[in-house]
Amino acid sequence: MRSQKLFVSGGAFIPQFGTNKNDPSVIVSDFWLDSHPVTEAAFRKFLKSHAEWRDEKNASNFSDEKFTSFWLRREPSPNRVYYPAIFVSWFAASAFCEANMGRLPTTFEWEYAARASATKKDGSADGELTAQILDWYAQPNSANALFSVFQGKPNAYGIYHMHGLIWEWTEDFNAFFAATDSRQEGDKNKDLQCGAGSLNGANRENYAAYIRYALRGSLRAKDTLSNLGFRCAYDQKK
Amino acid sequence: MIRFLFFALIAFECAFPEVEFAAELPVEKAIMTSPPEVPPSITRDSPAKVIMALEVIEKVGKLTDGVEYTFWTFGGTVPGKFLRARVGDTIEFHLLNHPNNKLPHNIDLHAVTGPGGGATSSFTAPGHQTRFTFKALNPGLYIYHCATAPVGMHIANGMYGLIYIQPEKDLRHVDHEYYVVQGDFYTPKNFGAKGHQPFSMQRAIDENPSYVVFNGSASSLIGDNALKGKVGDTIRLFVGNGGPNLTSSFHVIGEIFDRVYFEGGSNFQENIQTTSVPPGGSSIVEFKVNVPGTFMLVDHALLRTFNKGTLGMLKVEGDPLKDIYSGKELDEIYLGDESVASALRKSSEKMTAEAPKAEVAKTNEKYNGAEIFEKNCSMCHQNTGQGLEGVFPPLAKSDYLLGIAKSKDRKEVVNIVLNGRTGKIKVNGKEYNGVMTPVSGLSNGELAAVLTYVTNSWGNKAKEFTPSEVAEYRKKVQK
Numbered sequence: 001m002r003s004q005k006l007f008v009s010g011g012a013f014i015p016q017f018g019t020n021k022n023d024p025s026v027i028v029s030d031f032w033l034d035s036h037p038v039t040e041a042a043f044r045k046f047l048k049s050h051a052e053w054r055d056e057k058n059a060s061n062f063s064d065e066k067f068t069s070f071w072l073r074r075e076p077s078p079n080r081v082y083y084p085a086i087f088v089s090w091f092a093a094s095a096f097c098e099a100n101m102g103r104l105p106t107t108f109e110w111e112y113a114a115r116a117s118a119t120k121k122d123g124s125a126d127g128e129l130t131a132q133i134l135d136w137y138a139q140p141n142s143a144n145a146l147f148s149v150f151q152g153k154p155n156a157y158g159i160y161h162m163h164g165l166i167w168e169w170t171e172d173f174n175a176f177f178a179a180t181d182s183r184q185e186g187d188k189n190k191d192l193q194c195g196a197g198s199l200n201g202a203n204r205e206n207y208a209a210y211i212r213y214a215l216r217g218s219l220r221a222k223d224t225l226s227n228l229g230f231r232c233a234y235d236q237k238k
Numbered sequence: 239m240i241r242f243l244f245f246a247l248i249a250f251e252c253a254f255p256e257v258e259f260a261a262e263l264p265v266e267k268a269i270m271t272s273p274p275e276v277p278p279s280i281t282r283d284s285p286a287k288v289i290m291a292l293e294v295i296e297k298v299g300k301l302t303d304g305v306e307y308t309f310w311t312f313g314g315t316v317p318g319k320f321l322r323a324r325v326g327d328t329i330e331f332h333l334l335n336h337p338n339n340k341l342p343h344n345i346d347l348h349a350v351t352g353p354g355g356g357a358t359s360s361f362t363a364p365g366h367q368t369r370f371t372f373k374a375l376n377p378g379l380y381i382y383h384c385a386t387a388p389v390g391m392h393i394a395n396g397m398y399g400l401i402y403i404q405p406e407k408d409l410r411h412v413d414h415e416y417y418v419v420q421g422d423f424y425t426p427k428n429f430g431a432k433g434h435q436p437f438s439m440q441r442a443i444d445e446n447p448s449y450v451v452f453n454g455s456a457s458s459l460i461g462d463n464a465l466k467g468k469v470g471d472t473i474r475l476f477v478g479n480g481g482p483n484l485t486s487s488f489h490v491i492g493e494i495f496d497r498v499y500f501e502g503g504s505n506f507q508e509n510i511q512t513t514s515v516p517p518g519g520s521s522i523v524e525f526k527v528n529v530p531g532t533f534m535l536v537d538h539a540l541l542r543t544f545n546k547g548t549l550g551m552l553k554v555e556g557d558p559l560k561d562i563y564s565g566k567e568l569d570e571i572y573l574g575d576e577s578v579a580s581a582l583r584k585s586s587e588k589m590t591a592e593a594p595k596a597e598v599a600k601t602n603e604k605y606n607g608a609e610i611f612e613k614n615c616s617m618c619h620q621n622t623g624q625g626l627e628g629v630f631p632p633l634a635k636s637d638y639l640l641g642i643a644k645s646k647d648r649k650e651v652v653n654i655v656l657n658g659r660t661g662k663i664k665v666n667g668k669e670y671n672g673v674m675t676p677v678s679g680l681s682n683g684e685l686a687a688v689l690t691y692v693t694n695s696w697g698n699k700a701k702e703f704t705p706s707e708v709a710e711y712r713k714k715v716q717k
Binding site for chain 1: 296297298308337338339340341342361362363364365366386387388390391395436437439440443
């Protein structure tokens with residue numbers, strides 16, 4: 001089985017955090033998205049042909065010690081070949097996608113494709129879906145071992161594991177975490193602390209979305225996590 | 239040159255007397271404890287720089303026997319570690335998010351004066367740590383909690399604890415200080431459903447918890463985990479309420495709080511039975527344990543205690559003080575109405591004594607003379623008509639009664655019943671000088687029945703009384 005580039009037909013939707021208070025909905029243009037998260041095997045292939053990422057000193061400018069330790073110092077395990085690639089920074093993920101004629105999806109594109117349930121492209125009315133997603137967030141990491149991206153079932157777009165396996169980078173992951181020190185009156189304080197975060201959310205009962213935005217907002221471009229990976233988006237099929 | 243710098247320093251300090259050079263403050267690491275323990279009182283009398291480091295750990299724990307839940311914790315416990323400092327201290331706060339955690343977290347300490355209570359400066363991704371510094375401007379007992387969206391879920395999963403900022407002069411000495419925080423938990427199924435339970439967002443929004451517990455578990459303060467004390471000890475409880483939704487009506491069964499620093503503030507009220515602890519709030523309660531026993535900590539919204547787990551125990555050992563609490567002194571039968579009581583007493587006595595042959599008393603068709611007698615007369619004249627020597631004259635074989643009952647004009651006996659009798663009478667050779675109160679509410683039929691019964695029981699024999707006869711006498715003796 002292989003990851004494919006799937007067409008996602010554009011449209012309007014209401015993300016948890018939009019750009020315009022007056023109109024909560026956002027329009028996403030047509031785009032293509034990887035059907036599966038990028039695998040370890042695929043990322044190792046990228047490293048083989050990109051020496052600058054194998055250079056520890058160089059890599060440390062664009063990632064952290066965990067990247068170096070996991071990708072550059074450890075022997076790859078044959079069991080993990082199709083596991084999602086983890087311990088990758090935003091820089092590393094962007095570089096990979098670029099090398100594959102793509103880019104990271106924008107947060108809106110990601111959230112748009114992720115709103116699908118197993119049967120419906122727009123699963124935002126599906127409370128079950130939100131509850132299932134929340135359950136995964138609530139379980140400790142130890143309970144959720146990684147597994148092959150080629151297992152499991154796709155959503156209505158044919159996309160696998162938008163939820164339930166790993167967190168994923170987006171191109172503008174930190175656009176929704178505005179400066180938290182706002183001294184001006186009437187400033188649109190979009191930070192995700194307490195009241196400000198909750199009151200600005202489009203759907204106050206979409207706890208799963210809050211959690212995703214909070215996670216993305218807590219990261220910096222060099223950071224890596226044991227459960228943070230990515231997939232690529234494309235503006236045309238190649 | 240040195241002298242110049244020295245004078246410059248003095249001049250600077252005089253101009254800005256509040257400026258404490260951070261370098262001048264002594265540095266100490268905060269002593270932090272897991273619940274239910276509290277760090278010792280800080281004895282220094284000047285400010286210091288206090289280093290506090292809290293680690294966030296997401297872990298599976300026990301809500302009650304057989305029920306597991308994924309808690310998000312400060313320091314591995316619910317509530318998180320107890321933090322203690324002194325008013326005026328400069329606190330350097332580190333928040334560490336363990337790399338095994340799935341989510342980012344931050345912290346809002348209610349003791350902080352500053353945006354978000356520290357939350358805006360402590361947003362920490364997993365596998366990272368952050369730091370900020372604040373000055374403890376106010377004394378008091380304060381809640382701290384995570385404030386990362388969705389805040390309700392982070393708090394509902396156990397991310398709260400207490401930080402105590404001692405006033406300049408700390409509270410009076412007590413023998414024990416303990417740390418108790420109530421919280422409400424939300425799972426799709428009700429209390430006790432076995433296995434690992436997830437968080438239910440809908441029940442949390444509906445404010446319908448399945449568990450309301452102290453210190454993160456229904457079993458945290460019971461049995462072997464009970465708080466302990468000895469007779470005569472003074473106890474202080476630092477009580478908090480993490481919520482997220484419910485207010486606690488905190489009460490210790492069998493104890494009265496001598497002092498309550500209500501809402502964790504600077505003043506105290508005395509002699510309090512139950513005190514309100516709102517979510518995101520606290521209270522300091524003090525009491526002396528005078529007698530031994532097990533004293534229950536509860537939320538006095540009692541269905542939570544009985545059905546959702548808000549129960550803790552304080553076990554006090556020592557010798558009893560019977561004049562303060564005697565324990566059960568008496569336990570005997572209670573029969574309600576006195577006539578029934580005496581009837582039962584008499585009937586049990588009768589069974590043991592050699593009883594005269596029970597006469598079948600005559601009864602009128604409609605009314606049961608024996609019943610009427612039992613209800614109206616037996617309390618004084620007794621069930622077998624023997625009366626009470628010197629007090630109530632007997633009816634059994636009473637020459638006085640039978641004298642009237644066997645004569646032609648028997649109105650006197652109706653007179654006695656309807657109008658009462660006072661003054662000296664002689665019955666069977668004995669003198670009685672008492673008061674018989676009138677018996678009211680008897681119809682002619684009822685009166686006839688009871689008179690017939692009395693004059694034909696216990697060895698008595700006389701002509702039956704009829705309702706018409708009684709009616710005639712009634713007319714004559716009516717007052």
